[in-house]
Amino acid sequence: MIYPGLQDRMVKNMAKNNERSHKAQVVLERFEKKLNRQIVGSLVACVHCGNCTDCCHYVLANPGDTTFAPAYKADQIRKIFKRHFDWTGRVLPWWVKAKSVYTDEDLENLKDIVFGKCTNCRRCSINCPMGVDYATFNRMARGLLVSVGIMPEGVAVVSKDQWEIGNQMGVLKEDYIETLEWLSEELEMEMNDPEAVIPIDKEDVDIVYTINPREIKYDPRTISDAARIFYQARESWTMPSDGWDMTNFGLFSGDDDLGGAVAGRVYEATRKLRGKKLVMSECGHGYRSTRCEGPNWAKDDIDFEMESSVITMLDYVKSGRIKIDKSKNDSSYTFHDSCNNARSCGLFDEPRELLQLAVDDFREMYPNRAENYCCTGGGGAMSMSEYSARRLKSAKVKADQLKATGAKYVVTSCHNCVDGLTDVIKHYKLDMQVTQLVNLVANALVEERRGIPVPEIPVEVKPAVSLSGKKILVTDDEPDFLTFLTAVLEDNGASVLTASNGDEAIRLALAEKPDLITLDLSMPGKSGIETFEILRKDDDTTSIPVCIITGKPEMRRLIYERAVIPPEGYVDKPVDEEGILVNVRKTLELVHKK
Amino acid sequence: MPIFEYQDVKIDVDEDGFMQEPEKWDETIAKALATTEGVDELTDEHWKVVNYLREYYLKFGIAPMIRKLCKETGFPLKRIYELFPSGPAKGACKVAGLAKPTGCV
Numbered sequence: 001m002i003y004p005g006l007q008d009r010m011v012k013n014m015a016k017n018n019e020r021s022h023k024a025q026v027v028l029e030r031f032e033k034k035l036n037r038q039i040v041g042s043l044v045a046c047v048h049c050g051n052c053t054d055c056c057h058y059v060l061a062n063p064g065d066t067t068f069a070p071a072y073k074a075d076q077i078r079k080i081f082k083r084h085f086d087w088t089g090r091v092l093p094w095w096v097k098a099k100s101v102y103t104d105e106d107l108e109n110l111k112d113i114v115f116g117k118c119t120n121c122r123r124c125s126i127n128c129p130m131g132v133d134y135a136t137f138n139r140m141a142r143g144l145l146v147s148v149g150i151m152p153e154g155v156a157v158v159s160k161d162q163w164e165i166g167n168q169m170g171v172l173k174e175d176y177i178e179t180l181e182w183l184s185e186e187l188e189m190e191m192n193d194p195e196a197v198i199p200i201d202k203e204d205v206d207i208v209y210t211i212n213p214r215e216i217k218y219d220p221r222t223i224s225d226a227a228r229i230f231y232q233a234r235e236s237w238t239m240p241s242d243g244w245d246m247t248n249f250g251l252f253s254g255d256d257d258l259g260g261a262v263a264g265r266v267y268e269a270t271r272k273l274r275g276k277k278l279v280m281s282e283c284g285h286g287y288r289s290t291r292c293e294g295p296n297w298a299k300d301d302i303d304f305e306m307e308s309s310v311i312t313m314l315d316y317v318k319s320g321r322i323k324i325d326k327s328k329n330d331s332s333y334t335f336h337d338s339c340n341n342a343r344s345c346g347l348f349d350e351p352r353e354l355l356q357l358a359v360d361d362f363r364e365m366y367p368n369r370a371e372n373y374c375c376t377g378g379g380g381a382m383s384m385s386e387y388s389a390r391r392l393k394s395a396k397v398k399a400d401q402l403k404a405t406g407a408k409y410v411v412t413s414c415h416n417c418v419d420g421l422t423d424v425i426k427h428y429k430l431d432m433q434v435t436q437l438v439n440l441v442a443n444a445l446v447e448e449r450r451g452i453p454v455p456e457i458p459v460e461v462k463p464a465v466s467l468s469g470k471k472i473l474v475t476d477d478e479p480d481f482l483t484f485l486t487a488v489l490e491d492n493g494a495s496v497l498t499a500s501n502g503d504e505a506i507r508l509a510l511a512e513k514p515d516l517i518t519l520d521l522s523m524p525g526k527s528g529i530e531t532f533e534i535l536r537k538d539d540d541t542t543s544i545p546v547c548i549i550t551g552k553p554e555m556r557r558l559i560y561e562r563a564v565i566p567p568e569g570y571v572d573k574p575v576d577e578e579g580i581l582v583n584v585r586k587t588l589e590l591v592h593k594k
Numbered sequence: 595m596p597i598f599e600y601q602d603v604k605i606d607v608d609e610d611g612f613m614q615e616p617e618k619w620d621e622t623i624a625k626a627l628a629t630t631e632g633v634d635e636l637t638d639e640h641w642k643v644v645n646y647l648r649e650y651y652l653k654f655g656i657a658p659m660i661r662k663l664c665k666e667t668g669f670p671l672k673r674i675y676e677l678f679p680s681g682p683a684k685g686a687c688k689v690a691g692l693a694k695p696t697g698c699v
Binding site (some may be wrong): 040044154157161168169171178179180212213214217218219220221283382383385386387388389408415416419426478481485550553554572573574578581 | 596598601608610611612628636638639642656657659661664665666669670671673677680681682683684694695696698
């Protein structure tokens with residue numbers, strides 16, 4: 001701390017004169033507590049050489065608007081520091097352009113700069129000859145504003161969810177677990193192996209795998225892909241039921257308490273499960289928060305290893321634990337560095353190495369590695385809609401960079417960049433798609449491990465039961481679906497009767513005695529379940545086989561709870577022609593055998 | 595505040611093109627918003643997704659988990675992405691007139 005007594009007096013005198021709003025006063029009081037050597041060094045060292053100006057993507061996209069220049073933006077925080085905490089500003093405020101904040105409006109103006117004109121990407125920081133780390137005290141200023149409730153609404157909502165529910169998208173524990181179970185079942189089916197699962201809360205494992213909530217809430221394909229890779233690598237791994245969100249809005253909001261609480265939950269989960277290593281999925285700010293900043297925020301001496309899944313996957317490939325066939329990724333690929341990964345954590349060679357092992361056609365982007373430009377969605381910008389227009393304008397630099405590679409895919413190890421780049425591509429109409437390393441590695445996997453194949457029911461191998469001469473009654477309230485089903489069955493020789501509701505189906509079943517009835521479950525009037533029960537209980541129709549075709553698989557339970565013989569066939573919508581035919585034939589064949 | 599206009603539709607949207615007043619949503623607006631998300635025609639399958647999102651949002655005030663969406667519509671995840679190329683969060687939610695999902699999306 002510098003000049004502690006003096007600062008106190010200064011701030012108190014201001015308050016006595018009642019010159020400031022309450023919020024402005026609080027910000028000043030808390031400013032002092034945030035000052036450490038790194039921040040003070042950055043606040044005093046700027047010589048306004050202008051080296052940073054061209055480093056910033058906001059400046060490059062807004063030539064002539066000096067308010068975007070990093071040194072200018074930094075000065076808006078620096079002048080407060082000078083006015084209150086540096087002797088130059090106290091003695092000669094007009095000389096060093098020292099100025100305090102007085103009103104809430106002053107704070108709002110500051111918010112517009114620290115949240116809306118900087119993504120904390122640190123490209124200016126690494127290019128400063130004086131070692132000024134503007135992004136660090138920009139984050140500090142964000143934290144000060146957040147502490148008095150001045151922040152973009154998106155940041156407030158997400159921070160609240162992270163504080164209160166434990167993850168940034170407010171995903172409830174039961175939903176998280178149900179989703180993992182669903183993905184696990186699908187993997188097990190795909191691999192035909194009861195060992196192909198996503199273990200939850202397994203203790204004494206080598207890897208505890210943590211993710212970004214967007215994966216579980218909106219796009220779980222990355223979780224499935226990671227699980228597929230772990231399975232092929234025969235990894236001992238698990239996903240925790242608590243402390244699974246390794247993202248951290250504390251990094252964006254500048255709130256170290258939130259940062260520490262969120263990172264702390266992840267560490268606690270790893271310890272509770274006695275995991276040897278904490279692995280984070282491909283997320284730039286999550287990686288930086290959990291691995292690099294979190295131990296300080298949470299004041300935790302970490303006693304386990306932490307790594308990005310990029311490193312885990314690279315080790316698997318290099319050590320031969322998994323085999324990948326790069327010809328399966330046959331497009332052209334470039335790599336975008338996440339600012340948090342590359343500039344703040346030095347993670348840029350490993351993802352490139354892995355990418356080149358996973359694809360043939362890799363095209364470097366310029367500038368790259370620690371000098372790469374921000375996706376423009378960094379620093380939480382994706383959740384601040386109010387600045388989107390500004391963000392997309394500044395993305396011109398990124399768009400030009402992407403376009404120049406000529407690649408069809410841009411690969412990135414950051415979820416935030418995935419969304420940021422997707423917006424850039426859409427806005428600038430680039431012919432490109434975004435993907436991640438986990439997707440490419442999983443896609444190229446040479447599957448050396450699968451369950452013992454269960455011989456498929458040889459429906460189609462044996463001379464199939466022909467549908468010719470078969471009378472089939474199809475029941476569905478959707479006319480399009482009826483038409484589709486009728487066409488498929490008639491093309492294969494069946495004669496088809498149609499019913500659009502339960503009553504009609506019962507009437508036709510009694511009158512026509514079909515060889516098979518297909519039944520939709522949710523229909524207006526008599527439901528499929530009721531219809532089914534009536535058909536089964538009537539002696540004249542009880543022996544007619546029934547195949548349920550439904551878009552509501554969760555209703556399956558209801559039908560099996562009825563005190564009647566269960567249906568002979570069951571197909572989930574959406575269906576394709578092949579699926580229908582296989583099931584219809586199978587059902588008829590079963591009956592045939594009887 | 596930006597205004598989104600398409601044929602007869604004129605609505606307030608946020609900077610990312612999500613509806614500001616989700617209660618004003620109707621099918622014409624859905625069709626108009628769909629054009630911004632790479633969906634030229636809303637088929638029955640699209641409507642199934644949109645209607646479920648809408649129903650869930652009106653009840654709970656947030657977007658549902660992708661698991662719930664798949665389960666309720668009966669569509670596998672792959673199909674959802676085929677229907678809405680920009681994904682469930684940005685594409686489908688926008689068309690269904692939901693406010694922008696919060697967080698890293």
